[in-house]
Amino acid sequence: MKKVDIEKIVEILDNYYPMHVMEDTYTGQPYKALVSCLLSLRTRDEITFPVAEKLFQAADNPCKMINLSYEELCEKIKSINYYKTKAENIQTISRILLEKYNGEVPSTMEELLAFRGVGRKTANIVLSVGFQKPAIAVDTHVHRISNRLGLVSTKTPEETEFALREILPKKYWRKWNQIMVLHGKNTCKPITPLCKTCPIIEYCNQVFS
DNA sequence: AAAACGGGGGC
DNA sequence: GCCCCAGTTTT
DSSP states (O other): OOOOOHHHHHHHHHHHOOSOOGGGGGTTOHHHHHHHHHHTTTSOHHHHHHHHHHHHHHOOSHHHHHHSOHHHHHHHHTTSTTHHHHHHHHHHHHHHHHHHSTTOOOOSHHHHHTSTTOOHHHHHHIIIIISOOSOOOOOHHHHHHHHHTTSOOOSSHHHHHHHHHHHSOGGGHHHHHHHHHHHHHHTSOSSSOOGGGOTTGGGOSOOOO
């Protein structure tokens, strides 16, 4: 096992990838963070982002969102997968926000997980990006790379989330997702990782030839 | 624990 | 055309 140096890994990757992830656009905006996550379920950010931006031009709050007809909403987001289910979830959740939460997005894990379509990843993004609370959002990038690095040894994203809580300094709980997503998309890819150009290869436990 | 779900983009 | 990608719900 190579030595795991979290501080160094964060520093290197943070400088190596100057771009940012989609959710950063919605920092401090829980509703947009939530809806963009609902849209991006099992969909790549570069596909989701333009659709999300276009949707927010028409409806950037729950009130406007439910004033769109289901058909209008579907029309706006139909270029992404599961769009019918996603449209339904977005409108159902928006309706509940208005009826039960005074139009605001709740800020606890428990309340967020109660929504159809919201799992731990989405809830944690809403908490960390929308509300800027300490939370670890684990998607497939975070899960895969945290394991390849030998930082954790876990089978499910949920296990990864809990394991990371024990070893990641709290100041990196948000940043870890950002840099893992960028690293995962650009270098540490699922099937054919580009280990030859990897900036943190010296910290990695699972180098592919 | 494993499967089902549905669409875009790269080649 | 075929392969790659990606969270949540359901079985």
